[in-house]
Amino acid sequence: MNATPHIIESALLLLAAFLLGCLLGFALRRIFPRPATAEASIIPDRVQPDPVPSEPAKAKPVLRKVPVDEEPELLSAPRDGIADDLKKIKGIGPKLEQLLNQNGVFHYDQIASWNRKAVALMDEKLAFKGRIERENWVAQAKALKKAKSA
């Protein structure tokens, strides 16, 4: 056997090995499904009950990570008359702070308590166009709240 490089044959063999691996991997995943983890349990698809409930009266308790009351907490005035400096949150300037204040948001803990639904609500209400999530206001507010209470 000469040592000439059989490029096409090599490529075909590699491709065949890769495709065989794909099939093997796919089949193995089907045979051995990954056990459900705690992280997976918060994926909505898994949390949702079956579309065809067998016993509607005995509905399984659904694990809800979000509270039932999804409305964000809004205040008519700051607690103790002193509002937090929301401008410390990156992405909030004087105008946005004023707008938030006008809509009942004065404190870090208010923003920190927002869940996805509340974020979406506020985003829509104040026409922030996804800024809250994009600029991670909730995480920033949590950090500021922690720093404030420390």
Added chain:
Amino acid sequence: MSLSVVVYLLQIYWPFLLIALAIGIATGWYSQTDAEEGTKQ
């Protein structure tokens, strides 16, 4: 592409084929999303 060439390549380049197989297995494994798996169960 004769059989002798294939056998020769298998003899010489088997580690690379093994690597390709491993990459393929990983690709096949991760090509299924959790959602797909969930609907199956």
